[in-house]
Amino acid sequence: KAGVTQTPRYLIKTRGQQVTLSCSPISGHRSVSWYQQTPGQGLQFLFEYFSETQRNKGNFPGRFSGRQFSNSRSEMNVSTLELGDSALYLCASSLAPGSGTDTQYFGPGTRLTVL
Amino acid sequence: DAKTTQPNSMESNEEEPVHLPCNHSTISGTDYIHWYRQLPSQGPEYVIHGLTSNVNNRMASLAIAEDRKSSTLILHRATLRDAAVYYCILRDSGAGSYQLTFGKGTKLSVIP
Numbered sequence: 001k002a003g004v005t006q007t008p009r010y011l012i013k014t015r016g017q018q019v020t021l022s023c024s025p026i027s028g029h030r031s032v033s034w035y036q037q038t039p040g041q042g043l044q045f046l047f048e049y050f051s052e053t054q055r056n057k058g059n060f061p062g063r064f065s066g067r068q069f070s071n072s073r074s075e076m077n078v079s080t081l082e083l084g085d086s087a088l089y090l091c092a093s094s095l096a097p098g099s100g101t102d103t104q105y106f107g108p109g110t111r112l113t114v115l
Numbered sequence: 116d117a118k119t120t121q122p123n124s125m126e127s128n129e130e131e132p133v134h135l136p137c138n139h140s141t142i143s144g145t146d147y148i149h150w151y152r153q154l155p156s157q158g159p160e161y162v163i164h165g166l167t168s169n170v171n172n173r174m175a176s177l178a179i180a181e182d183r184k185s186s187t188l189i190l191h192r193a194t195l196r197d198a199a200v201y202y203c204i205l206r207d208s209g210a211g212s213y214q215l216t217f218g219k220g221t222k223l224s225v226i227p
Contacts, residue, residue, distance in 0.1 A: 004158075033214065043159070043202075043217035056214050090158050092215075101147060101208070104215060106158030 002027065004093050004107035012113045018079040021110045025072050025093030031055075032074040033104065034066060037088040046089075049074055078112075086114045119203045124222045127193045135188040135221055137203030142183050147206045150177065150188050151215070152199040159202065159217075162188065198225045 005024045013019050025032050034046040045058040049068035066076040072093075078085055088111050092104040120138040127133040139148065150162040163170055163177045165186070170177040176189040190197055202220040 035215075035217075042219060043215075045214045045216065048214060058214070092158070101164065102206075103149070103161040103164070104151075104159075106160065109158050 004091055004105055006089075006091050006107040006110050008110060009108065010111045010113075012115060013081050014115050015081055015083060017081050018077060019081060019112060020075055020077050021089055021091075021112075023074045023076075023091030023093075023107060025074070025091075026095075026105055029093035029095050029105070030072050031094040032068055032072065033092045033094070034074070034076050035090040035092065036060075037090060037109070038086075043090070046076065081114045083114050085112065087112060119205060119218055121201070121203055121218060121221045123219065124224065126224045126226060127190075127197075128226050129195060130192050133190040133193045133197070133223065135190075135201050135203075135223065136185065137187070138185045139203070139205055140184045142205060143207070145208045147208055148177065148179060148183075148186050149204045149206050149215075150175070151202045151204065151217075152197075153202070153220075154196070154199045162201070164206070193223075193225045195225050195227060198223055 007022045031050045033048040035043050037043045047066050048056040052068045063079045068074045088109045090106055090109045092106045094102050094104050147164050147166050149164040151159040152162050153159040163172050163175050165177045165179055178187045200220040200222050202217050
């Protein structure tokens with residue numbers, strides 16, 4: 001079974017631009033979560049989608065948004081990019097509705113560099 | 116989610132057992148203990164989880180203290196591929212959310 005795929009793997013943008021990252025979950029998984037990883041802040045939760053609905057959102061500004069499609073694929077968008085948005089963006093998928101026993105499967109991430 | 120405390124770094128010799136500790140003194144009765152690891156240049160990967168009893172799988176063992184205020188991830192024979200950052204995370208079984216709250220984790224170095 002194919003794992004979580006993320007595209008593109010690397011991206012370079014300039015300040016003020018916007019960017020869209022894509023995530024395809026494992027087949028059959030209906031929940032997708034996004035995380036941002038930076039050297040200073042570590043791994044931080046961005047948002048979570050289940051059945052095309054945002055179920056949870058982390059403490060990030062409104063410039064960060066996302067959506068999920070009917071096939072469970074998800075995209076996240078960052079508008080008006082800032083230098084501090086340079087990070088590894090990770091997508092994770094899960095099979096069942098949230099419980100203490102569910103596990104998340106992470107993709108390899110998209111490395112975003114903002115110049 | 117309740118907070119966990121882990122050492123910043125640990126070292127192990129190759130082919131020796133490794134015990135990675137995690138303190139979670141404010142754990143609630145509905146919190147599961149999860150471990151993930153992140154190898155260099157990769158996304159995190161699930162390792163193991165447990166509630167009260169010790170757990171084993173092909174990757175590792177999880178030993179949970181009787182009072183559940185601490186746990187230990189055990190790698191029985193460390194290999195160079197086990198060099199990674201290991202995260203101990205508490206998951207509330209009633210949360211209904213997939214959000215994982217990552218701490219700083221423990222960076223494990225494996226010496227050949």
